[in-house]
Amino acid sequence: MNAAKRSITEQELQAYVDGWLSLSRQAAVEQYLAEHPDDAARMRDYRAQSEAVRAAMRDAQPAVVPERLLRAARGGAAVSRGGWLAQTAAAALLLAVGFGSGWTVYGVVESPRDSWFAGVPADTELLRVATAAHRVYAVEVRHPVEVRAEEEHLMGWLSKRVGRPLGAPDLDRFGFRLMGGRLLPASSGAAAQLMYEDGGGRRISVYIETHPSDNKVAFRFAEEGGLGAFYWLDGRSGFALVGPLQRAELLDLAKAVYQQIEM
Amino acid sequence: MTDFSRRLQDEIPALRRYARFLIRDADRADDLVQDSLERAIVKRRLWHKPESLRPWLFALLRNVYLNQVRRQTRRPTEVPLDQVFPQAGRGEAQTSAVMIGQVMAALDGLEPEQREVLVLVAVEGLQYKEAAMVLGLPMGTVMSRLSRGRERLRRTLTGDSSPTTATLRRIK
Numbered sequence: 001m002n003a004a005k006r007s008i009t010e011q012e013l014q015a016y017v018d019g020w021l022s023l024s025r026q027a028a029v030e031q032y033l034a035e036h037p038d039d040a041a042r043m044r045d046y047r048a049q050s051e052a053v054r055a056a057m058r059d060a061q062p063a064v065v066p067e068r069l070l071r072a073a074r075g076g077a078a079v080s081r082g083g084w085l086a087q088t089a090a091a092a093l094l095l096a097v098g099f100g101s102g103w104t105v106y107g108v109v110e111s112p113r114d115s116w117f118a119g120v121p122a123d124t125e126l127l128r129v130a131t132a133a134h135r136v137y138a139v140e141v142r143h144p145v146e147v148r149a150e151e152e153h154l155m156g157w158l159s160k161r162v163g164r165p166l167g168a169p170d171l172d173r174f175g176f177r178l179m180g181g182r183l184l185p186a187s188s189g190a191a192a193q194l195m196y197e198d199g200g201g202r203r204i205s206v207y208i209e210t211h212p213s214d215n216k217v218a219f220r221f222a223e224e225g226g227l228g229a230f231y232w233l234d235g236r237s238g239f240a241l242v243g244p245l246q247r248a249e250l251l252d253l254a255k256a257v258y259q260q261i262e263m
Numbered sequence: 264m265t266d267f268s269r270r271l272q273d274e275i276p277a278l279r280r281y282a283r284f285l286i287r288d289a290d291r292a293d294d295l296v297q298d299s300l301e302r303a304i305v306k307r308r309l310w311h312k313p314e315s316l317r318p319w320l321f322a323l324l325r326n327v328y329l330n331q332v333r334r335q336t337r338r339p340t341e342v343p344l345d346q347v348f349p350q351a352g353r354g355e356a357q358t359s360a361v362m363i364g365q366v367m368a369a370l371d372g373l374e375p376e377q378r379e380v381l382v383l384v385a386v387e388g389l390q391y392k393e394a395a396m397v398l399g400l401p402m403g404t405v406m407s408r409l410s411r412g413r414e415r416l417r418r419t420l421t422g423d424s425s426p427t428t429a430t431l432r433r434i435k
Contacts, residue, residue, distance in 0.1 A: 011406050014413070018384055020391070045417045050385035052366035057280055057386050060348035065275050066293060072300035073271035 008032045013039065017046045019248035023173065026252065047246055054247075125187065127222055127231050130207035130240035133184050133193050134227065138203040145180030145195050154181055158192040163210050164237055169260040171196055174253055176204060188212060204243030204250075206257055211236050219254060221247055230254035267307050270316050271300060277387055281321055284382055285328050287342040295331070299324040318393035321383070325397060344371045369419040377412030380405055 008029055015021045016029045033040040137144055147154045149168070159166040161183055168178050176196040184191045184207075191209035217233040228250045231240035239261065241254045278299060282292035303310075303323055310319050345367040370378055383394040391409075395402040417423075 010410055014406065014410050015391075017413075042414075042417065045421070046413045048362075049366055049413065049416050049420070050381075052363045053370060053382065054386045056345070056348045056363045056367050057284065057382070065272075065279075069275050069279075069293065069297055069300060070272060072297045072304070073275060074268045075265075075301075075304040 013043060014046075017043055017050065017248065019251045023252075023256070027173065047248055051247065126207070126209065126233070126238040126240055127220075127229055129184070129186060129191070129209075130193075130205070130231065131224070131227055131229055131242050133207060134205045134242040137182065137193065137195065138205060144197075144203070146182035148180040149178040151180075158183065158194075161190045162192045162208060163189065164208075166192060166208060167260065168194055169206060169257045171204075171253060171256060174256065175199055176253070179203075202244060204241060204245065204253065206261075207240040207242065208261070209238045211238060219251075219258075221251070223247070232258070267310075268304075271303060271320075274317055274320055275300075277317060278320060278324055281382075281387065282324060282328070283347055284344075284379075285325070287344075287347045295324065295328055299327050302327060315393060317387065318389055318397050321387070321389070321397045322399075343368070365420060366416070369416050372419055373412050373415055374408075377408045377415065380408040381412045381416070384409055 012029055155166055155168055158181055175198040179195045179197050181192055181194045184193055186209045188211050194206040197203045214235055215233045219230055219232050222229050226244050228245055228247055229240055229242045230250055241257050278296045282295045286292045303320055345364055383389045391402055391405055395405045
């Protein structure tokens with residue numbers, strides 16, 4: 001038994017599986033796992049089990065919340081403007097958008113937000129655009145980015161066009177290096193995509209757009225055909241992190257992006 | 264609508280899922296959710312805001328459930344988990360439907376205590392101390408149930424019946 005083994009507890013291994021470790025402990029666990037293939041295989045199995053149970057239980061979730069439950073949550077108070085019919089319709093719309101495009105969106109049924117009245121919910125649209133852009137550009141061999149990371153004007157240019165100050169999140173400690181970025185069309189004007197790649201050639205992208213209206217949506221996870229995405233709205237900005245990774249790994253990256261990008 | 268009600272509504276999908284997992288009958292699960300929401304409205308001042316709402320609601324729902332179970336003279340027959348959460352036409356996903364079915368069947372074979380911890384942590388994303396709060400257990404107990412449950416599940420799925428080192432390893 002070597003020093004690394006003694007310093008990593010089973011509890012930390014579990015926390016690694018669930019994505020609750022601090023970045024420094026995560027690095028220590030990863031180093032330990034690199035040296036202990038049996039434990040590494042065990043952790044991979046645990047993560048796969050969690051994904052399977054999560055997929056089963058969340059997918060089987062009945063689509064629309066019954067009115068009696070919505071009413072109970074309102075405490076039987078006077079029905080708010082728009083009424084339950086509008087809420088059910090909004091929930092149904094979100095489901096139609098989410099599932100119609102083949103996505104498994106977790107935690108779908110939600111109370112309506114102002115932005116929904118504009119039509120498609122802002123966060124689902126964000127998810128759709130960010131992943132579509134990822135699919136198009138991540139496979140590019142020669143032109144994955146429009147402006148390479150080495151060019152100094154990259155972030156200045158994107159900040160100016162997107163309409164908010166942007167710094168490129170540093171994901172080096174996860175093994176992901178910034179390749180560069182590009183400008184994308186978005187419903188609100190221009191959006192930015194930053195592309196990262198790791199040593200194994202896996203590519204992830206960070207998508208950033210701005211909105212005229214203020215909105216907050218906490219971290220959401222969605223997956224489709226091998227791609228996972230975390231996305232969130234924070235004030236007038238919307239963000240998505242997309243990549244061919246498992247939820248726990250993507251969550252760590254999303255947390256790092258979130259911490260670094262908020263200014 | 265008050266902020267609290269809005270938050271409650273956001274938690275309804277998770278509450279329904281947890282209730283179905285406990286009761287295994289969709290209609291009775293929704294009855295339980297309704298009872299719990301009504302109780303949450305009455306008790307809303309007992310929730311302290313920075314605290315996450317989900318574990319508080321789960322603990323409340325679980326208490327309502329346990330009170331109902333205690334009042335019942337006979338236990339209802341248990342529906343298998345993979346029937347409670349059937350696979351609605353999944354497209355191609357990272358995890359295949361076959362594997363999901365196997366995992367759900369294996370999950371059903373766990374001790375109920377291990378199963379519940381796993382679901383709270385892996386499906387609902389509760390932190391360990393939050394799961395401990397919901398279950399009214401010390402965190403160490405939650406952790407050992409989690410690691411034992413995971414290892415048991417893994418061994419069932421890989422068909423390995425040899426004694427395990429992981430479950431015997433002491434949790435610090």
